[in-house]
Amino acid sequence: xxxxxxxxxxxxxxxxxxxxxxxxxxxxxxxxxxxxxxxxxxxxxxxxxxxxxxxxxxxxxxxxxxxxxxxxxxxxxxxxxxxxxxxxxxxxxxxxxxxxxxxxxxxxxxxxxxxxxxxxxxxxxxxxxxxxxxxxxxxx
Amino acid sequence: xxxxxxxxxxxxxxxxxxxxxxxxxxxxxxxxxxxxxxxxxxxxxxxxxxxxxxxxxxxxxxxxxxxxxxxxxxxxxxxxxxxxxxxxxxxxxxxxxxxxxxxxxxxxxxxxxxxxxxxxxxxxxxxxxxxxxxxxxxxx
DNA sequence: CTGGATCCTGTGGGATACTG
DNA sequence: CAGTATCCCACAGGATCCAG
Numbered sequence: 001x002x003x004x005x006x007x008x009x010x011x012x013x014x015x016x017x018x019x020x021x022x023x024x025x026x027x028x029x030x031x032x033x034x035x036x037x038x039x040x041x042x043x044x045x046x047x048x049x050x051x052x053x054x055x056x057x058x059x060x061x062x063x064x065x066x067x068x069x070x071x072x073x074x075x076x077x078x079x080x081x082x083x084x085x086x087x088x089x090x091x092x093x094x095x096x097x098x099x100x101x102x103x104x105x106x107x108x109x110x111x112x113x114x115x116x117x118x119x120x121x122x123x124x125x126x127x128x129x130x131x132x133x134x135x136x137x138x139x140x
Numbered sequence: 141x142x143x144x145x146x147x148x149x150x151x152x153x154x155x156x157x158x159x160x161x162x163x164x165x166x167x168x169x170x171x172x173x174x175x176x177x178x179x180x181x182x183x184x185x186x187x188x189x190x191x192x193x194x195x196x197x198x199x200x201x202x203x204x205x206x207x208x209x210x211x212x213x214x215x216x217x218x219x220x221x222x223x224x225x226x227x228x229x230x231x232x233x234x235x236x237x238x239x240x241x242x243x244x245x246x247x248x249x250x251x252x253x254x255x256x257x258x259x260x261x262x263x264x265x266x267x268x269x270x271x272x273x274x275x276x277x278x279x280x
Numbered sequence: 281c282t283g284g285a286t287c288c289t290g291t292g293g294g295a296t297a298c299t300g
Numbered sequence: 301c302a303g304t305a306t307c308c309c310a311c312a313g314g315a316t317c318c319a320g
Contacts, residue, residue: 028185028249029178030263031256036176037292038169045168054302065294070303080266091301092300101259108251109168115248116171119241123170126220139214177312194282205314210283231281232320 034079039064039072041109044098047082048106051097081105174219179204179212181249184238187222188246191237221245 034040039061046052046060058069073096076082081102087093098106130139174180182201186192192200198209213236216222221242227233238246 028253028256030260031252032178038172078267078270079263108255111248112171113168116168120170123219127218130218139218
């Protein structure tokens with residue numbers, strides 16, 4: 001296991017007081033709602049490589065519609081994770097780059113990616129095993 | 141910034157080759173599709189505190205429907221992140237606990253939670269600022 | 281208590297066409 | 301190029317009822 005528990009402020013969130021009625025969100029939700037949708041993460045990943053223009057992003061991120069790219073970068077901008085710069089040229093030119101806050105998220109995304117690479121085979125195997133043992137109904 | 145880039149295997153995923161057609165998924169997707177939905181994470185967080193029964197989980201995780209709890213915990217089981225144990229009592233009793241793989245994910249979730257706590261105020265401020273400067277249309 | 285089966289709605293998100 | 305505006309639908313997910 002390569003993802004060890006270092007480098008994270010000790011005990012800032014003890015993971016305990018989440019989900020309760022009196023503690024509706026312990027802050028994870030905010031991030032997760034953003035990290036949750038696939039596009040945001042992929043945009044962040046792409047921007048981790050440096051500033052990108054709109055089309056660059058769209059071409060780099062396979063499968064994203066221009067509508068979703070727009071929405072995604074707008075939300076990231078709104079959250080202060082991405083900086084949007086418009087150059088008043090003709091035709092218009094816009095570039096996006098991570099803010100410092102946004103850049104700090106790439107570390108986590110990277111950790112996620114690492115974890116994923118490490119465990120994807122195991123997960124795939126677990127799924128096959130499970131599906132073999134539960135042939136009847138599709139868990140999905 | 142407390143989330144530093146230590147403790148993660150160096151360069152396992154360089155974050156570069158993602159999203160391209162020829163590289164449809166670099167493994168992040170698998171995890172993200174699981175981590176992505178709020179319920180999975182909250183279940184993992186709750187189980188990080190030790191084994192829980194079905195009702196315990198449902199009560200601990202405010203707002204989850206029993207249908208979604210079932211689905212969520214089934215998927216986590218299928219992925220080998222959660223172990224489901226049925227005790228043939230009457231009435232039935234089932235407990236869920238994290239597997240080792242699942243437990244290793246809690247570190248990441250914790251890092252996410254820490255990051256979130258650290259930046260939630262900044263993000264909230266950024267949103268207000270953005271919304272003030274863009275009064276017309278709702279980004280959402 | 282632990283779910284399975286149904287029904288039903290909201291909305292995330294794709295496709296397409298138009299503008300500056 | 302960098303978007304905005306519509307139309308539209310598949311599906312996530314809530315509510316409910318039933319069963320072992």
